[in-house]
Amino acid sequence: MQDSSSRRKKIVRSVIFLAGLLGLLLWMSHQITDFTKKNGDMIQGRNKSIVEIQKEPENTIDVLVVGDSESYTSVSPLEMWKNQGVASFICGQSGQKIQETYYMLKTALTHQSPKLVLLETNVLFRNMKGVKGIQEEVIQKADYYFPIFRFHDIWKNMLLGRKYTEERYKGFTLRDMVQSYDGGQYMKETTEKDQITQDMENYTDKILELCREHNARVMFYSAPSPLNYSYRKHNAIQELADKKQLLYLDLNLHTEELSIDWKVDSMDKGDHLNLSGANKVTQYLGAYIQKRYELPDHRREAAYQSWQKDAASYVEKAQKRIMLIQDRGNSGK
Amino acid sequence: MAYHTSIYLFLFLPVVLLLYQITPRKIRPFVLLAAGYVFFWIISGELVWYLILTTLFTHYIAIWIEGTEVKNKKGRKRILIFGILVLLGVLGYLKYYNFFAQNVNRVLDQVHPGVAITMKMIVLPIGISFYTLQAIGYMVDVYWKKIPAEKNLAKVALFLGFFPQIMEGPISMYPQTSQQLWKGDPITLENLTGGSLRIIWGLFKKMIIADRLYLVVQAVFEHYDKYNGVVIAAAAVAYTVQLYMEFSGCMDIVLGSGQILGVTLPENFRQPFASRNAAEFWRRWHITLGVWLKTYVFFPVSTSRIVKRWNHFGKTHLSKHMTKLGISAIALFPVWLGNGLWHGARWSYLFYGMYYFTILLLGIAVEPIRDQILKVCRINQDAVWWRMLQIGKTWMIIFTGELFFRANGLRAGYRMFRSIFENFTLDKLWDGTFLSFGLDKADYFIVFCGCLCVAIVGIIRERSLLDTQQMQKVCLPVRWAVYYGLIIAVILFGAYGVGYQQVDLIYAGF
Numbered sequence: 001m002q003d004s005s006s007r008r009k010k011i012v013r014s015v016i017f018l019a020g021l022l023g024l025l026l027w028m029s030h031q032i033t034d035f036t037k038k039n040g041d042m043i044q045g046r047n048k049s050i051v052e053i054q055k056e057p058e059n060t061i062d063v064l065v066v067g068d069s070e071s072y073t074s075v076s077p078l079e080m081w082k083n084q085g086v087a088s089f090i091c092g093q094s095g096q097k098i099q100e101t102y103y104m105l106k107t108a109l110t111h112q113s114p115k116l117v118l119l120e121t122n123v124l125f126r127n128m129k130g131v132k133g134i135q136e137e138v139i140q141k142a143d144y145y146f147p148i149f150r151f152h153d154i155w156k157n158m159l160l161g162r163k164y165t166e167e168r169y170k171g172f173t174l175r176d177m178v179q180s181y182d183g184g185q186y187m188k189e190t191t192e193k194d195q196i197t198q199d200m201e202n203y204t205d206k207i208l209e210l211c212r213e214h215n216a217r218v219m220f221y222s223a224p225s226p227l228n229y230s231y232r233k234h235n236a237i238q239e240l241a242d243k244k245q246l247l248y249l250d251l252n253l254h255t256e257e258l259s260i261d262w263k264v265d266s267m268d269k270g271d272h273l274n275l276s277g278a279n280k281v282t283q284y285l286g287a288y289i290q291k292r293y294e295l296p297d298h299r300r301e302a303a304y305q306s307w308q309k310d311a312a313s314y315v316e317k318a319q320k321r322i323m324l325i326q327d328r329g330n331s332g333k
Numbered sequence: 334m335a336y337h338t339s340i341y342l343f344l345f346l347p348v349v350l351l352l353y354q355i356t357p358r359k360i361r362p363f364v365l366l367a368a369g370y371v372f373f374w375i376i377s378g379e380l381v382w383y384l385i386l387t388t389l390f391t392h393y394i395a396i397w398i399e400g401t402e403v404k405n406k407k408g409r410k411r412i413l414i415f416g417i418l419v420l421l422g423v424l425g426y427l428k429y430y431n432f433f434a435q436n437v438n439r440v441l442d443q444v445h446p447g448v449a450i451t452m453k454m455i456v457l458p459i460g461i462s463f464y465t466l467q468a469i470g471y472m473v474d475v476y477w478k479k480i481p482a483e484k485n486l487a488k489v490a491l492f493l494g495f496f497p498q499i500m501e502g503p504i505s506m507y508p509q510t511s512q513q514l515w516k517g518d519p520i521t522l523e524n525l526t527g528g529s530l531r532i533i534w535g536l537f538k539k540m541i542i543a544d545r546l547y548l549v550v551q552a553v554f555e556h557y558d559k560y561n562g563v564v565i566a567a568a569a570v571a572y573t574v575q576l577y578m579e580f581s582g583c584m585d586i587v588l589g590s591g592q593i594l595g596v597t598l599p600e601n602f603r604q605p606f607a608s609r610n611a612a613e614f615w616r617r618w619h620i621t622l623g624v625w626l627k628t629y630v631f632f633p634v635s636t637s638r639i640v641k642r643w644n645h646f647g648k649t650h651l652s653k654h655m656t657k658l659g660i661s662a663i664a665l666f667p668v669w670l671g672n673g674l675w676h677g678a679r680w681s682y683l684f685y686g687m688y689y690f691t692i693l694l695l696g697i698a699v700e701p702i703r704d705q706i707l708k709v710c711r712i713n714q715d716a717v718w719w720r721m722l723q724i725g726k727t728w729m730i731i732f733t734g735e736l737f738f739r740a741n742g743l744r745a746g747y748r749m750f751r752s753i754f755e756n757f758t759l760d761k762l763w764d765g766t767f768l769s770f771g772l773d774k775a776d777y778f779i780v781f782c783g784c785l786c787v788a789i790v791g792i793i794r795e796r797s798l799l800d801t802q803q804m805q806k807v808c809l810p811v812r813w814a815v816y817y818g819l820i821i822a823v824i825l826f827g828a829y830g831v832g833y834q835q836v837d838l839i840y841a842g843f
Contacts, residue, residue, distance in 0.1 A: 013809075014526070017813060044832055153825070156775040
């Protein structure tokens with residue numbers, strides 16, 4: 001009798017302990033999320049977009065762009081705003097894994113109701129299968145429910161007064177480095193195709209399901225990148241897009257229409273686009289999606305006044321940087 | 334799926350514990366057995382066949398030894414030698430073939446240029462060095478009739494494939510764990526709390542201290558030619574601390590996992606930095622390897638014919654001390670050769686073994702002179718200053734050994750050691766050199782505080798002031814504050830996430 005009572009007491013204590021721990025973690029997560037929103041400068045580059053998207057006023061973003069570094073170097077939201085008045089935001093991260101893409105979207109969709117999600121397709125080839133994939137899923141899930149894990153070491157920056165200041169424009173930064181690509185034609189037509197793993201397809205389904213729940217449509221796009229794309233990859237992505245009945249725009253097949261000049265528009269020998277290349281892609285892509293998805297032009301809306309202000313500042317700085325890029329490109333430096 | 338990863342801690346272990354708890358008592362050992370094989374397969378894939386075949390082989394060899402008439406001593410011995418040679422042969426081929434080929438090729442290159450042994454791409458099954466020693470130990474115990482041969486194959490399989498032990502040991506002997514593994518007792522709340530606490534303590538050591546020091550160690554040891562003096566010396570200390578925090582931290586996770594399942598695995602560490610000499614250090618550091626080598630190498634050699642002959646020779650021709658020294662040399666040499674070789678196929682590991690062999694032998698050699706000096710100088714061996722001096726001396730021995738152990742080759746080790754004495758000024762500690770390794774001031778502060786916590790816990794354990802069971806009796810608010818504090822410390826100060834690198838377990842590579 002005494003044994004059973006003592007056992008019950010121990011179980012109750014354990015439950016209280018675990019509940020206390022859970023409460024503590026949730027409280028710390030809440031505090032740290034608030035802190036990061038107020039002190040974005042203390043966040044390292046890779047985590048900046050997940051904080052910034054949460055700072056945007058509710059339901060103001062129409063287009064979310066996700067993917068790895070190919071995403072945030074190819075689309076400039078304020079360039080799109082200037083041309084089409086479409087409110088877009090970049091949620092891409094360097095080396096973003098598909099699990100991160102999913103949880104990034106899940107986070108963004110708690111406050112935003114975008115009409116379109118643009119998924120840059122390079123992420124589909126960043127294989128995270130088997131144990132690695134499961135591990136990444138566990139990590140991302142933990143980071144999503146308990147942001148304290150993601151921002152756990154912010155105390156260091158607080159203590160040392162360290163800041164990671166960057167000029168950011170809705171997840172985009174002005175990159176004016178120039179390293180030309182001179183490898184010539186890289187999209188040579190073939191019927192062969194690379195493989196997109198079943199795990200990747202399953203994650204794509206999860207992303208599509210999540211977007212469907214939030215009434216957001218999904219479109220695949222591939223940023224121009226001779227180092228990352230080939231016709232074999234194009235075929236694989238096209239097949240997946242057809243299977244999932246998604247629109248796929250491979251900009252590697254439209255580099256002439258885009259007027260991409262590989263001497264000027266690449267920042268690292270054909271891996272990523274610089275500001276000049278990103279602006280060209282954005283002009284084309286902005287017009288393309290506005291036409292197909294009937295995205296609203298918010299430029300005259302009072303709620304978007306801050307966007308106009310940001311765009312003016314962006315245009316001024318971007319113009320100077322583009323001139324610099326052209327000088328560098330033409331002089332071969 | 335190392336033991337400190339989220340997939341092990343938040344997925345694999347909880348699922349195994351749940352399955353274990355909900356299955357009937359008789360089935361539970363099979364849950365553990367299946368978990369062991371799944372764990373092995375996740376890491377090494379098809380190489381799980383090595384474990385399966387080793388298990389079958391060990392099981393039947395033991396039965397064969399037992400089944401051979403007691404009178405047929407030679408026959409029993411031959412079977413045992415066959416068993417040992419096969420297991421060591423597999424281990425040797427997988428682990429040392431390329432090392433052997435590389436060194437033979439060096440010689441051939443001098444003698445017959447153009448003639449070479451082909452190098453092979455060999456993938457080692459995880460934990461082969463650990464389960465092979467357990468298998469040999471089991472066969473020898475049966476041969477010595479310490480234990481009967483186990484008729485139940487599954488029991489042998491579980492002994493060799495218990496999942497917390499697979500990657501880094503501890504190397505247990507059959508009587509130590511077999512009964513516990515097979516009991517199938519339900520998980521108790523005491524074991525769950527005690528084991529979980531131990532796991533968190535292990536994570537504290539690994540994630541807060543070891544994974545930070547990894548950056549310093551990596552930076553200096555990989556580019557040792559850029560540094561000298563105090564930087565190299567500090568890197569040797571940093572590596573020793575990293576290795577201890579990581580290996581002992583991993584053991585805490587392993588022993589904690591075992592504890593939750595009601596299995597008490599043998600301890601592998603007992604405050605090694607409190608040792609007063611190298612011999613004591615090895616009784617406190619990687620204890621199970623030391624015990625294994627002592628039991629299955631040192632004792633058999635000590636009672637071998639060659640030692641008996643030396644003893645006989647010594648009694649008639651030499652002093653008592655010289656006879657003892659000779660016996661020690663004969664018995665210790667294979668132990669330390671084995672220790673070096675066991676760590677892997679590198680000359681630096683062999684040197685590491687021989688380094689300790691020399692130091693231990695020197696210790697025995699100078700014993701009479703040392704005792705004489707102590708007597709003449711009237712030094713109280715229990716005096717604090719004397720103990721501190723001895724501990725300091727032992728630290729020097731340890732740090733030097735670990736420098737050679739970690740260095741990229743014997744030549745690099747020698748160069749690093751020599752460069753300690755070049756341009757040795759303490760300025761380098763403060764001039765920003767150490768901030769260029771990827772750690773900032775806050776990181777060093779955390780490492781210092783972490784080491785301080787580990788040292789305090791070490792002193793408490795050393796003086797038996799408080800053990801885990803007594804901890805359960807401490808008043809609830811204090812206990813909970815310690816638990817919460819530890820968990821929060823790991824979460825906040827652990828080196829994981831953006832900006833950090835996941836560091837693989839060092840001993841999993843052996």
